[in-house]
Structures are given as structure tokens and as C-alpha cells.
Amino acid sequence: MDQLRAKPRQSFWGLWNISFGFFGIQIGFALQNANMSRVFQTLGASMDDLPWLWAAAPLTGLIVQPIVGHFSDRTWTRLGRRRPYFLVGAVLAAAALLAMPLAPLIAAPLVFAAAMLWMLDASLNISMEPFRAFVGDMLGTDQHSAGYAVQTAFIGTGAVVGSIFPFFLEQFGVSNVAAAGELPDTVKFSFWFGAIALFCAVLWTVVTTTEYSPEEVATFEGPALVDETGPARALADKTYYSPMVWIALGIAVAAAVGPLSLEKEVFLLGGLLVVYGLLSGFAISLSRRGKTANMLSSIVGDFSGMPDVMKRLAVVQFFSWSALFIMWINTTPVVTQYVFGSTDTASAAYNEGANWVNVLFTVYNGVAAIAALALLPVLSRKFGQVTTHSICLVLGALGFLGFFVLRDAYALIVCEIGIGIAWASILAMPYAILASNLPQRKLGIYMGLFNIFIVVPQLLVATIMGSIMKIFFPNEPVWTMLFAACAFLVAAIAMQRVAAAIPPRRMQ
Structure with missing residues (x-):
């Protein structure tokens, strides 16, 4: 074989x-994250409705990213593999x-806004x-x-x-003020500006980059370093016990909604299970019938056969993104109610x-x-990627603890x-660790599957947090910030388990 x-x-x-x-993609996410609670509340949604309406966003990521990852690994067009x-x-x-x-102009504005959030996400x-x-x-x-x-620097800049x-x-x-049920001009123009900026930024990358051809990729990695159907074939050795457990758990969760007076969003969690x-x-x-060359078997097989480093990082991601989704849903209600004194x-x-x-x-x-360009490299060189992420x-x-105790806008x-x-x-450390420790030919599907551990905690927040708040802290959204602080601390502790799964030569 050639070198x-x-x-x-x-x-x-x-x-x-x-x-x-x-940069453009994050402009879109930032407009969504900072304004959709405001849009929903303006169109008549209550605090209790927000988690349900927001559930559309992570649900689409859960479905879309593994599918896109699966197909992008196998795509080759005139534009390349990822750029289409x-x-x-x-x-x-x-x-x-x-x-x-345009939602206020539609007969069912709240439904239309939720549909557009689904499409946007x-x-x-x-x-x-x-x-x-x-x-x-x-x-x-x-x-x-x-x-x-x-990439993180562009994410931060776009979000700014x-x-x-x-x-x-x-x-x-x-x-910045409009009649009841109408969106202020500041929000309208921001969304329209974001549409133009997003498209132009993505087009820049499409036009200015050229992907490596399959032949070039083979010279970098060799022709057959990864058995692409191996994880799917391995499913044939599994029993139906695990699927039955997931189904039973989902039914139990849905059945508990009525007796425990849980929020209706919990039905979504049960349905997903x-x-x-x-x-x-x-x-x-x-797989047992020998049909492994299909999307479902590939995705399920790769998910069940994830490398150890990915499994350990998944725990970190789960708690990290639980906190972030709490922040995106609840920062507007917390700040407007506790710092500016209004829920109108x-x-x-x-x-x-x-x-x-x-x-x-x-x-x-x-x-x-x-921090992505000035702080993380310094900390990473001094303490390593794992400890840096924990810090x-x-x-x-x-x-997050500050949001729980402080009532001054500038603080x-x-x-x-x-x-x-x-x-x-x-946004940087987990992906750098993964990219250096995963099969390069399957980066698309593994990155897509890794997104599950970003999406699932968001769905749990969207479905369960409302029930917890209604039972223990009704009309007191500030307590969500304490939950977020605890979630980040758990993630910091879990990160220390990742080190054992990284080969010493790659621990930077």
C-alpha cells in the first residue's frame, strides 16, 4: 500500500x-434563542406554554442531525460532500x-410561529x-x-x-413597542436582517472552499480503515429485550401524566421513548435478516457501538446542554420579572x-x-483539554448562580x-477531542449522533421542567437558574472521566 x-x-x-x-448560522440561532420566548408571549402564550412551544426546536435536531450525518458521509456531488x-x-x-x-397576520399566529420555529431549527x-x-x-x-x-469564535461573533x-x-x-399581539419593529427587522446575513455567510464558505475528493481522502486515510457496516451487522447479536424496555418505559411515562398531574409536554417524552x-x-x-445496508440499521448500529470517548463525553454534553436550554427558555421571564419588575x-x-x-x-x-481564541488555547496548553473544560x-x-441571587441588571x-x-x-473542547479520536470517514454520522446528547436534555427540560416548576415553584422562574448551575457542576465532574478514554498521545 502506498504511504x-x-x-x-x-x-x-x-x-x-x-x-x-x-457566523451566519449562529445569527439565526441567536435570534431564535433570544427572541422566540418574547414572540410566543406576545402572541398570547403563557409561561406554562413556553416549554411545549420550544420543544419543536430540539425535536427537529434529534431527527435531522443523525439523518444528515448519515447521508453527508455518503454524498459526493459537484459541490462536494458537506457543502450541498x-x-x-x-x-x-x-x-x-x-x-x-408575519405570524400576527395569520389566522392562527401562535401555531404559525411554532411551525416557523420548527422549520427554522x-x-x-x-x-x-x-x-x-x-x-x-x-x-x-x-x-x-x-x-x-x-469555528467557536465565529459562533460567538454571529451570536453577538x-x-x-x-x-x-x-x-x-x-x-421597540407594539400593540398587544403585534411584534415590535425591532424584532421584525432583526429577523429579516438575519435571513440575509445567514444566507450570505453560508454562501461564502460554499464558494471559497473545495472539499477533498474521495480519491484524495483515500490517500490521507487509506481505502478501508473503517468497517462501515460492522456496527449494523453487530445488531444481529442483540436481543429484543432492550427495545421492549424502551417501549415499556415510554408507556409508563405517558401513563403517569394523569395520576401525577404532570404537564402535557411529558406525553412527548413518552412518545419518543x-x-x-x-x-x-x-x-x-x-440486521438478523442480513439487511444492514440501510439508514436505520446504520444509525442504530453506530449509536449502540459508540466509541468509549464519545460515551463519556455524552454525559458531559447531557448536563451542559440541560443548563443551556434552561437559560434560553427562562432568561427573558427571569430578567423581565425579577430585574425589570414586569410580566406584561x-x-x-x-x-x-x-x-x-x-x-x-x-x-x-x-x-x-x-475566549475561544485567547483563553482556551492557554488553558489547554497548561492544564489539558479535559481539565480546561471542567474549569x-x-x-x-x-x-448561573449569580442569576439566582442578583437583582441588578448590570451585575x-x-x-x-x-x-x-x-x-x-x-463549543470547542468536546468536538476537538472527538474529531481527533473518531474514524474520519464516519465523522458526519458520529457528529450527528453526538447531537442526540445535546437534544435529549433539551427535550427533558422542555417536557419535565414545566411540571417541576408548577409543582414546587409556581410563577417563580428564577429557580430554574439554580437547576442550571447544578447541571454545569455535574458536567464539570463528569468531564474528569473522559481522560481515561483518550490515548495519551492525544491528550493535549
Whole structure:
């Protein structure tokens, strides 16, 4: 066999072009995260409705990312392997952003807004998942940390632009108040601006990069380093016991809603458990009949046969993203109620508080952009990737604790610094570790499956948190911030178990 070649090193501008599209994608996510609770409440949703309405976002990621990862690993077109997905996702996401402000004109505005959130999140996931794998595709192992750091910087910068834009428009005289049931002009124009910025940024990456051909990939990695159907074939050795347990658990969860007076969102959790049990059982059946060359068997097989380092990082991701989703849902209600003293969505105080949330989100994203390039490399060289991530998560936990105890708008900016450092590490460290320790030919599917441990905690927050709050802390959303702080601390502790699964030569 011919000697394998190393992937060419990318210059700074090469790293820039590879990840610039994420700048636009994150503008879309930032507008969604900072404004959708405001949009829903303006259109008539109560606090109790928010988790259910937000459930659309993680559910689409749960479905879309593994499927996109599976197909992007197997795609080759004139545009390459990952770039067709960048482009399609950007077009659909831009359309959703353009349509979202039109919700008050629709007969069922809340339903329309929820549908557009579903479309927006699905489209952003179509673009985002291949971007994670794209860095691993284009860079050698020695540049993975740098590549994901640059990507994180663009994520932070894009989120700053998306988060601050409503506040920015208000400073230039655009109205931030509207009649009951109407969206302010600051929100409308921000969504329309985001649509244009997202599409243009993704188009930049599509135009300025060229993916390696399958023949070039073979010279980097060899023709058959990974048995792509092995995990699917391994399903034939599994019993139907596990699928039956998942189905029974889902039925039990759904059946408990009435007797325990749980929120209706819990039905969604039960349904997902049943669906997963059915799909895994069907995949086992296909494998036993020798039918392994299909999407379902591949996804279920790869999920059940995840490398150990991925399993351990999954625990960290689970608790990290539980805290983040709590923040995205509840920061607006917490700040407007406890700091600005209003729950009336038509009041000036509420809308001033909602815009301050945009400022706060701008701070943590701006800090993340700076920390990704200036702080994380220093900490990583001194303490290693694993310990660095734990340190950053502890800082984030302290930030959430500040939201629980502080009632001064400007003091919350300090809290966002800690959260921003944690956010930078969450976006960089786990992916750098994965990209260096996973089969390169299957980065798409593994990155897509890794997203499950981002999505499942969000679904749990969306389905269970409402019930917990209603039972123990009715009309007191500030307690969610204490839950978020505890989740980050658990993630920091769990991160220490990851070190044992990383080969010593790769622990940086």
C-alpha cells in the first residue's frame, strides 16, 4: 500500500473560510434563542406554554442531525460532500426567518410561529451538522483544536450580532413597542436582517472552499480503515429485550401524566421513548435478516457501538446542554420579572427587560468569541483539554448562580462572563477531542449522533421542567437558574472521566 499523506495545513484564511458560514448560522440561532420566548408571549402564550412551544426546536435536531450525518458521509456531488447540505439548510432557514415576523397576520399566529420555529431549527441543523464534520474533513489532527476554536469564535461573533441587533435598532429610533399581539419593529427587522446575513455567510464558505475528493481522502486515510457496516451487522447479536424496555418505559411515562398531574409536554417524552424502542427493534430485525445496508440499521448500529470517548463525553454534553436550554427558555421571564419588575408583554418595562436579555446574550457570546481564541488555547496548553473544560464549566455554574441571587441588571453582565467562557469551551473542547479520536470517514454520522446528547436534555427540560416548576415553584422562574448551575457542576465532574478514554498521545 502506498504511504499515506498528511492533510495539507490550512492558513489562517483557510480556517476562516472553512468556518465563516457558522457566523451566519449562529445569527439565526441567536435570534431564535433570544427572541422566540418574547414572540410566543406576545402572541398570547403563557409561561406554562413556553416549554411545549420550544420543544419543536430540539425535536427537529434529534431527527435531522443523525439523518444528515448519515447521508453527508455518503454524498459526493459537484459541490462536494458537506457543502450541498450547507446551502440547502441556509435557503430554508432564511425563508423561515423572513416569514416569522408575519405570524400576527395569520389566522392562527401562535401555531404559525411554532411551525416557523420548527422549520427554522430543522434548517439550521441541516446546515450546522455537516459544518462540525467539515472541520474534521479539511484539517489534520494537529489543527483540530485550532479549527474548532476558529469555528467557536465565529459562533460567538454571529451570536453577538444576532443578539444585539434588536437593541441596536432601538438606539437608532426603531420602535421597540407594539400593540398587544403585534411584534415590535425591532424584532421584525432583526429577523429579516438575519435571513440575509445567514444566507450570505453560508454562501461564502460554499464558494471559497473545495472539499477533498474521495480519491484524495483515500490517500490521507487509506481505502478501508473503517468497517462501515460492522456496527449494523453487530445488531444481529442483540436481543429484543432492550427495545421492549424502551417501549415499556415510554408507556409508563405517558401513563403517569394523569395520576401525577404532570404537564402535557411529558406525553412527548413518552412518545419518543416508544418510537426509539420500535425503531431499534426494527433495526435488530433487519440486521438478523442480513439487511444492514440501510439508514436505520446504520444509525442504530453506530449509536449502540459508540466509541468509549464519545460515551463519556455524552454525559458531559447531557448536563451542559440541560443548563443551556434552561437559560434560553427562562432568561427573558427571569430578567423581565425579577430585574425589570414586569410580566406584561405590552408594557415598556417588559420590552426594556427583553431587550436587556439581548444585551446579556451578546455579552456571553462576545466573551465566547474572545475566549475561544485567547483563553482556551492557554488553558489547554497548561492544564489539558479535559481539565480546561471542567474549569470553564465551573465558571459557568457560578454565572448561573449569580442569576439566582442578583437583582441588578448590570451585575448580570458579570455572570454572563462566566457563562460565556463555559459556552466557548462547550463549543470547542468536546468536538476537538472527538474529531481527533473518531474514524474520519464516519465523522458526519458520529457528529450527528453526538447531537442526540445535546437534544435529549433539551427535550427533558422542555417536557419535565414545566411540571417541576408548577409543582414546587409556581410563577417563580428564577429557580430554574439554580437547576442550571447544578447541571454545569455535574458536567464539570463528569468531564474528569473522559481522560481515561483518550490515548495519551492525544491528550493535549
